[in-house]
Amino acid sequence: MGFFDMIFNGVNDLTWGWALVPFLVVIGVFFTIASGFVQLRFFKRMFRVLTPDQNADPNRISAREALLVSVGGRVGGGNIAGVAVAITAGGPGAVFWMWAIALVGMCSALVEATLAQVYKRKTEGAEYRGGPAQAIVHGLGANYRWLAVIYAVCLIASFAIGFNAFQGNTVAGAALDSLAIPRPVTGIVLAICTGLIVYGGIHRIAKVADVIIPVMAFGYIGMALLVIVLNLFNVPAVIWDIVTNAFGLREAVAGGMGAAIAQGLRRGLFSNEAGLGSAPNVAATAYVRHPVSQGITQSFSVFIDTMVICSCTAFVILLGDTYVPGADGIDGVALTQQSMVDHVGGWAQYFLTAAILLFSFSSIMYNYFLGENALNFMTQKTIAKHILRIAVIFIVFLGATAPAATVVFNFSDPMMGILAVVNLLALMMMFPIALRVINDFRAQLAAGVERPVFDPAKFPDLDTDPKAWPDAPSYKG
Structure with missing residues (x-):
């Protein structure tokens, strides 16, 4: 085990340790400038996806449903514990x-989602499949x-296996601490719910996400707005504190501006x-109708998650008295939870437990x-899909029942790094293709087309699937 830990830690250091974060930032800035700040130009169009399409085909995944599944995956422990x-x-x-x-x-999200749409394929069941592996x-x-195979293997290892163990562990830990529910009980319930969802396929996942993600997001946002209203006169001071600390005008922790940027x-x-x-x-x-339409939607997903x-x-943390800059004390989810309790009372810890449950289940x-999706790229055999489903159900249960079991899944971070x-x-190699598609979308808007349509015939050099459009x-389908 020590040998594998050494390998995984080495890979993690070579990716997340020093190279990957600057790489992501530089490429994101390049995409933003080269595309003419496309995420800002299309910002107003992002909100259209929130309005349900009355003419949408119920047998297809709509842009709104794909948005909610993406938000459900992005929103998780990072939004509660990571910010703290x-x-x-x-x-x-x-x-x-x-x-x-x-x-x-x-902008990065818009580009990668646009390319995923360009190279998606229509399956026999009238579903669409795609992603970076297909695009490659x-x-x-x-x-x-x-x-593409390296990508697919790392996707299964990091997300389907490792991160699902972490999510199960997070839910069980929160239920034990606030409600005194034993870990095995939480594990069994979570495994059963996971089984019902994963055996329903992407359509059931999308339908469930369409219900729980709005409840999850609006509930948490509503609680935060309550805290902000209760501390309304302190909000300008908090914003000023954020800005001055960001540029080193005031040092709150050791490392000053460098620590703020890095974290x-x-x-x-x-x-x-x-x-x-x-x-x-x-x-x-x-x-x-057009790949860029979903690119705009995924860009909106990033906005919802972070902004x-x-x-x-x-704001829940900074408007309270629990957080003391530079002091050694509580951090992570405990800091968020105690800050919430400080604002509105002890019942907030149960609310946060419910939020963690919904956040984690949507991530699972x-x-x-x-x-x-990664497995589907590598093999079409039904038995392989069943093995993955059973493995995920077991992994969720294992992560929930064993407090220290998540140590086994420390390979997730290096796998995600690769x-x-x-x-x-x-993305760098295919960015010129994405830019051509973005310019096609812009040209149609400039010509007065309210809802641009992608025509593969205008891009005969691209290996697209005409049946997907x-x-x-x-x-001529």
Whole structure:
């Protein structure tokens, strides 16, 4: 075990340790500038997805459902515990740099989701499948299949296996601490619920997400708004504190501005996953008229995750008296929970437990689908899918019942590091293609087309699936 720990720690140091975060930031800034700040130009269009389409086909995954599944996956422990860790280690200024990386990450998310849509394939069951693995094979060529396989293996190892164990452990720990529910009981209930969902496929995942994600998000946002209203006159001072700490004008923790930047960027990227290559797998399942439409939707997902929900956690912490800058004390989810209790009373710990349950369960659904999509790329055998489903159910139960079991899954971070490196290399090579598709979307808007339509015939050099674009003028299905 020690030998494997050494290997995994070495890989983790080579990726997350020093190279990957700057790589993500630089590429995100490059995409933003090269695309003409596309995430800001299309910002108003993002909110259209919130309105349900009355004419939507119930047998297809809508853009709104894909958004909610993505939000459910992105929103999790990073929004509750991760923000608290960033503030503890980097001071209030870390929040500003989380906002900054989110604005850049919105462009990365738009680009990777657009490419996932361009190269998606229609399956026999009228579903759409795609993601970075499909984009690599069809966008870069069959000679790069080995790169796509590495991506798929790392996606299964990190998300479907490792992260689902962590989510089960988080739920069971919260239920034990606040409600005194034994871990095995939570594990059994969570495993049963997971089984019901994963055996329903992406349609059931999308339908469940359509119900629980709005409840989860609006409930947590509502609680944060209550805290802000109760402390309304202190909000300007908190915002000023965030800005001055971000630029080193006031030092709250050791390391000053450097600590704020490092913690803000890292925690922001961990939370919103922009550029890591996970969310495009969900983005490819949506039925849309143009790839950029879903790219805009996924960009909005990053905005919701960081600019809205992470900000809620930050204000809950900074508006209270529990957090003391530079002091050694509580951090992580305990800091968020005690800050909430300090504002509204002891009942808040039960609310936060419920929020963690919904956040974690939505992440389990999301993580499973990522694993299934990666497995589907490598093999079409039904037995392989059943093995993965049983493995995920067992992993969720194992993570919930054994407090120290998550140590076994420390390979998740290095696997995600490799995953992100592969995805970023592919994005850089295919960015000219994404830019062509973005410019096509812009040209149609400029010509007065309210809802642009993607026509594969206009891109004959791209290995697209014409059956995936039934609204195209050239479609002959």
